[in-house]
Amino acid sequence: MHKSFISQNPSVLWFLAALSLFTLTVVLLSEATGTAMISTSFVKTLGKTLCLCLVAIAMDVVWGYCGILSLGHFAFFGIGGYAIGMWLMYARTETIVLDSLSGQVIPPTPQEVSDAIGNQIFGVVGSSEFPLIWAFADSLFLQLLMVVLVPGLLALVFGWLAFRSRVTGVYLSILTQAMTLALSLYLFQNDSGLRGNNGLSGLQNIPGFEQTPQAIISIVFFVASAVALAAGYVFFAWVVSGKMGSVIKGIRDNEARVRFLGYHVETYKLFVFTITAVVSAIAGALYYPQAGIINPGEIAPIASIYLAVWVAIGGRGRLYGAAIGAVFVSLLSSWFTGGGAPDINLGFYTIQWTDWWLVLLGVSFVAVTLFFPKGIGGLFDYLVRKP
Amino acid sequence: MAMLLEVSGVSVTFDGFRAINNLSINFAEAELRAIIGPNGAGKTTFMDIVTGKTKPDTGKVIWGEKNISLLGLSESQIAREGIGRKFQKPTVFEAQTVRQNLAMALENPRGPFAVLTHKKTARNAARIEAIAEEIGLIDSLTRVAGELSHGQKQWLEIGMLLAQEPRLLLVDEPAAGMTVEEREKTTDILRKAAKTRAVVVVEHDMEFVRRLDCKVTVLHEGAVLAEGSLDHVTSDQTVIDVYLGRGHA
Amino acid sequence: MRFFLLVLFLSVTALVPARAGELQDLLQIHAEEVAKPSRRSVGMLLDDLVASGLPQVPRFLERWAGREVWQGPEGAFVFAEEDGDSLILEDIDDGTTQTVPDDGYTQLRPNGGVRRVIGSALVQFQLADPEISRRMAAVESIARRPAADQLAPLLASIEDEPDPALKVRKTQLANFLTARFGETAEARIAAISSLSSDTSVEARSVLNQILSRDEGVAPSEPEGNIAQILDPMLAPAAYYAQLVDAGFAPMQTTPAMIRAALEANIDGGTVGGVPLAQLNTDAARERAYAALAREGLAPPLVIVETRDHALGAYVFYELYDEKDPAITDAAAAALASVESRVALEQAADLALDGLSLASIYFLAAIGLAITFGVMGVINMAHGEFIMMGAYTGYVVQLFIPDYTLSIIVALPLAFAVTFGAGVTMERLVIRHLYHRPLETLLATFGISIALQQLAKNIFGTQARPLTSPDWLDGAWVISDVIQISYIRIAIFVLALLFLALILCVLKRTRLGLEVRAVTQNPGMAASMGINPDRINMLTFGLGSGVAGIAGVAIGLYAKVTSEMGADYIVQSFMTVVVGGVGNVWGTLAGASMIGFLQKGIEWMNPSNTLAAQTYMILFIILFIQFRPKGIVALKGRAAAD
Structure with missing residues (x-):
């Protein structure tokens, strides 16, 4: 059966081969191996891009295959980041606090340690108490569980409510956008327990590996992101290629028909919505230790919209299309906004890309929607089938 | 004769408009039945009620030997109870192949985990091929459904219903837009299907109904106006007045 | 000498x-x-x-x-x-x-x-001054700094006061002064009771001053007009601090004090007989400290139990400054009655706030309701049309300095600009995407992103003012509690006008008839000679034009920024969805519900508007569970797909 899965999906093999080659190249050229042709910060950018590919693939499954234009998957991505960020921040602060308290003659009580950590973490929002949601922050294992459980449960409850009442199409998109907005507004509050708009920071420092240089850490996360992307790709390719794929594509194309064939459409949507939410959260949990900081702005509805933009430009309904879209648009975006692109002098006006990139993105997005609904991936299909 | 489906005293109102008015109608096992009636007679709403898409205001819909009420069930549950429905417009999954379309419809466990771990078996393949043979699409199994002709899509949809192995098939205007040969073939498929299950055909086209050669029910303003053979109902004066007379005028 | x-x-x-x-x-x-x-x-x-x-x-x-x-x-x-x-x-x-x-x-x-003394002596002359402005100034100076000796001259001046309004004010003020400084208890109580229906801030402050009180602590219940005996266990730490301040008890030993005492008394590897390494629990530290205290090396240990015991031995009370209980009782009763009236007025004020917020949401959403509801087209750039309207107003004010005139010019111009933008967008983009609603959503996202950035490039990131004319400044003050700014009234009136106008266009004009025909059955409408293309274009233009006007209205009371549209877009969609798609009345119902709800939630948690918005969105998500088709739902076949 597995053989037939691969043979039916040659794109999986191609994708895995390309990804392995890319990973190997980056590792060999990184500072970690001493060749240093790729800087550590660029390794981090590439690692983050791989995570974005993973969330884009999840988005493609829920939107491109199942037809649910969710504007909430980047929120799940952010929740994953917050969940792992809580542990990173707690554990690192604990190390620092224990270090500073160890100089004292009288050993600290557990209460003193916890107060000092609370003060360090929540001082910026004028608090020192640990909110309830930090109850598990001291345990890596439990917090990793939270990465999966919190977005999973949120998606399950939200999806159950929405699908049950047959909210579909643009209504559902708007509802998911509202969910995202509510979540980011909540996190913006100082008393949300997650440091308000300061967010969580210092996440690039991995507790227990203080002595390890960032060059090594960045490569480890890069490889981990690549492995996660590969696993996610194979998993989703497996999901969408079999009969499950038939059913969810059927739901996309004609929900009523699938229902009258005897499938409980809501359960399937809920399954796809939740499983992609969990994968998005895992991608987020890998992304934010590389980014180093997470704040509520990351979760704002516009982020989820950009996610849809990547997938649309890359090409919906084909997993590699989503990955290509994420790589292409996010790298292009950082090239343009980072001042990498040369200004264009029109004589009477100089186009500075830091100002005009979003205009270009918006317009090209409209163009893609109008003229190339299959995106870049569609171009691939065309080239592959032509011979 | 034990009834497969008993609809009794059903009424439904949309914004003050009574689409179905105290409708009672029964279907027996392995029966072929045609339902005719002018526009707005409630034919499609009747199907919506039986398949769970619309909940009636009053009345009962009783199904099978165990006398299950269909009113409390969802569309997918009703479908699994053994009621298949064909829409007026051909609704097949155009992005998928004929084989995939049929495979999705095949009688198999419908839960997501069963579907996720579903394995292709020789038995299923044989069933798919048998149905494809029956609807004349055996040579098109690997084709994408969107490439099929209008008539072929209609047959594929009927094939999907057969693959569901329903006990009652509701077919809405299967002959619309078909050529004469295609109609003949459709008639054959439906008559053959009706040997082992109940088939209810909603149709406008009198020629097609005549070719089906079965019991006919005339609906008018949401209630049964007449029932019997085609010759019987076409000679009924009230039917002529409300439908045929107007239709042929 | x-x-x-x-x-x-x-x-x-x-x-x-x-x-x-x-x-x-x-x-x-x-x-x-x-x-x-x-x-x-x-x-x-x-x-x-x-x-x-x-x-x-x-x-x-x-x-x-x-x-x-x-x-x-x-x-x-x-x-x-x-x-x-x-x-x-x-x-x-x-x-x-x-x-x-x-x-x-x-x-x-x-x-x-x-x-100051001279000033108060002057008051009696000023109160009877022939110049009314001087009399008024004198009265207000008394109101600002009321004192007992002003009562008599004030009372004396009332009778000869020629100005009726000022006479009323003098009487009122004399009443306030009597309540506080009247000679006999009866006079004061009468004055106090007369205040029980006065919800002005002044009257409430008079009552509160009569009821001013001091907290105190004593070993037993004190003499005097006791307002309240307090239960120290409600906030033991604060009450104990009071006890310490009063000198009745030693300071409570805080963990920091214990720690400092222990650190100061390290004796070899132990403190108070406890090895240092064991001092990592509070219990061990208390034990060591108690040992130090026994040896006289530290103040006695006051822990929670000691503290609570001490608290139980004293009476914590509030004493009225006013000695006569009859007066304080009357004042308390009057204040209670005033406060219940104030609560009622606050509810009315809240309702007004809700109404004005509802008008804003209605204005922001009605254009969307037209395009989304009537055409089934979702326009994510709607917020940017609002922004475009607001910037149009700003640009008009750059050229026309007269604010009244500029607003009169800006309203139709904003309509024209956004109407044009809407028609252009419909022709270039949306026309090609009918029956693909999700793609429309995406394409209009793209337009929204581009327009927002474009506005940023042209007008910069800082907020631009859109100044309202003078006659819209200020507020309509109904009482000290109920007031509403004229701008909000104007927006309310504008919303009403639009409701009437749009209903009129849809129900009474040829265009409206054709729009409804196309909405219900495009094929049939086309066969009857209606050009659906033209109708779609006009409808979209109309919806966008209304957004432009809403932009001017919103810009008048909020700042004009490139992101202002994004602030309203989610709420606007919520309004349309909650109200029920395809229905102007539904939009009205949705806007009212969301407006009142948001104000209600803000009232319950006034410090936190972010939380209010969060809860409101959650409420809407739940609401849609129970009424997926909105408040005003279409039934039957029209609603089927």
């Missing part, structure tokens, strides 16, 4: 001008006090002056307090104004003027305390 007596003598006899005035005479009797007044003793002088009944007295008091009285070399008092090195003198009694060199003249400089 002798010197002063001499001066006095001289001034009275030889040196006073021949035609000595009456006031001057009186002043010379108290010359020393006039020249160097003190706050405590000036009262007697003032009493004499007032008792003299001279008409010149008020003017003198004013100028004295204004430091415009000088004493001449001969001791006579004159009004004087400095003019370079010379003084323009004015006689105190007859007002004759002359200019003299300033040699020998000294300016009288009564200090602040004295001037």
Whole structure:
């Protein structure tokens, strides 16, 4: 059966081969191996891009295959980041606090340690108490569980409510956008327990590996992101290629028909919505230790919209299309906004890309929607089938 | 004769408009039945009620030997109870192949985990091929459904219903837009299907109904106006007045 | 002293001008006090002056307090104004003027305390001043700083007050003063009871001042008008601090104090007999500290149990400053009644706030309701059309400085600009995407991103003002509690106008008829000679144009930024979805619900508007569970797909 899965999906093999080659190249050229042709910060950018590919693939499954234009998957991505960020921040602060308290003659009580950590973490929002949601922050294992459980449960409850009442199409998109907005507004509050708009920071420092240089850490996360992307790709390719794929594509194309064939459409949507939410959260949990900081702005509805933009430009309904879209648009975006692109002098006006990139993105997005609904991936299909 | 489906005293109102008015109608096992009636007679709403898409205001819909009420069930549950429905417009999954379309419809466990771990078996393949043979699409199994002709899509949809192995098939205007040969073939498929299950055909086209050669029910303003053979109902004066007379005028 | 007596003598006899005035005479009797007044003793002088009944007295008091009285070399008092090195003198009694060199003249400089006393003596003159503005000023000065001695002059001035409005105000103020300073308990209680229906801030502050109280702690219940006996266990730490302040108990030993004491008394590897390494629990530290305390090395250990025991032994109370319980009871009753009225008025005020927010949401959403509801097209750039309208208003004001005129020009111009933008967008993009609603959503996202950035590039990131005309400034004040700004009223009126206008267009015009026809059955409409293309274009233009006008209205009360549209887009969609798609009344219902709800939630948690928005969105998500088709739902076949 597995053989037939691969043979039916040659794109999986191609994708895995390309990804392995890319990973190997980056590792060999990184500072970690001493060749240093790729800087550590660029390794981090590439690692983050791989995570974005993973969330884009999840988005493609829920939107491109199942037809649910969710504007909430980047929120799940952010929740994953917050969940792992809580542990990173707690554990690192604990190390620092224990270090500073160890100089004292009288050993600290557990209460003193916890107060000092609370003060360090929540001082910026004028608090020192640990909110309830930090109850598990001291345990890596439990917090990793939270990465999966919190977005999973949120998606399950939200999806159950929405699908049950047959909210579909643009209504559902708007509802998911509202969910995202509510979540980011909540996190913006100082008393949300997650440091308000300061967010969580210092996440690039991995507790227990203080002595390890960032060059090594960045490569480890890069490889981990690549492995996660590969696993996610194979998993989703497996999901969408079999009969499950038939059913969810059927739901996309004609929900009523699938229902009258005897499938409980809501359960399937809920399954796809939740499983992609969990994968998005895992991608987020890998992304934010590389980014180093997470704040509520990351979760704002516009982020989820950009996610849809990547997938649309890359090409919906084909997993590699989503990955290509994420790589292409996010790298292009950082090239343009980072001042990498040369200004264009029109004589009477100089186009500075830091100002005009979003205009270009918006317009090209409209163009893609109008003229190339299959995106870049569609171009691939065309080239592959032509011979 | 034990009834497969008993609809009794059903009424439904949309914004003050009574689409179905105290409708009672029964279907027996392995029966072929045609339902005719002018526009707005409630034919499609009747199907919506039986398949769970619309909940009636009053009345009962009783199904099978165990006398299950269909009113409390969802569309997918009703479908699994053994009621298949064909829409007026051909609704097949155009992005998928004929084989995939049929495979999705095949009688198999419908839960997501069963579907996720579903394995292709020789038995299923044989069933798919048998149905494809029956609807004349055996040579098109690997084709994408969107490439099929209008008539072929209609047959594929009927094939999907057969693959569901329903006990009652509701077919809405299967002959619309078909050529004469295609109609003949459709008639054959439906008559053959009706040997082992109940088939209810909603149709406008009198020629097609005549070719089906079965019991006919005339609906008018949401209630049964007449029932019997085609010759019987076409000679009924009230039917002529409300439908045929107007239709042929 | 002798010197002063001499001066006095001289001034009275030889040196006073021949035609000595009456006031001057009186002043010379108290010359020393006039020249160097003190706050405590000036009262007697003032009493004499007032008792003299001279008409010149008020003017003198004013100028004295204004430091415009000088004493001449001969001791006579004159009004004087400095003019370079010379003084323009004015006689105190007859007002004759002359200019003299300033040699020998000294300016009288009564200090602040004295001037206040003079001021309050002046009040009684001012209260009866022929000039109404001066009477008003006097009344307001009493209102600002009420005192017991003002009651009598105020009461005396009421009867002869010619201005009816001021008379009412004087009566009211006299009532306030009586309530606080009245001579008899009966008079005060009567005045207090009359306040029980007055919800003004002033009346409430009078009642609160009568009810002012002090907290205290004593071993047993004190004498006096007790307001309340407090339960210290509600906030033990704070009450214990009070006990410590009062000297009744030693300070509670905090963990930090324990720690400091332990650190100061390390004896080899142990403290108080406990090894250092074991001191990582609170229990062990307390044990060690108790041992230190026993040896006299630290203050006694006061832990929670000790503290609570001490708290139980004392009475914590609140004592009214007012001694008479009958008065405080009356005031408390009056205040309770006032507060329940205030609560009612607050509810009314909240309702007004909700109404104005609802109007804003309605304006923002109605254009969307037209495009989304009637055409089934979702326009994510709708918010940017609102922004475009607001910027149009801003640009118009750059050219037309008159605010009233500029708004009158801006409204139709904003409509025209966004109508054009909407039609362009429909022709270029949306037309190709009918029946693909999700793609429309995406394409309009793209447009929204581009438009927002474009606005940023043109107008910059800082907020631009859109100034409302003067006659829209200020607020309509119904009472101290209920008030609503004119701008919000204007927006409400605008929303009503639009409701009427859109209903009229849809129900009464040919265009409306055609729009409805296309909505219900495009094929049939086309076969009857209606051009659906044209109708779609016009409908979309109309919806966008309304957004432009909404933009001007919103810009008037909020800042104009490139992101202002994004702030309203989610709420606008919520409004349409909650109200029920395809129905103007539904949008109205949705806007009202969301507006009132948001204000309601904000009222329950006023410190946190972010939380209010979060909860509101959650509520809407739940609401859609129960009414997926909105408040005003279409039924039947029309709603099927």
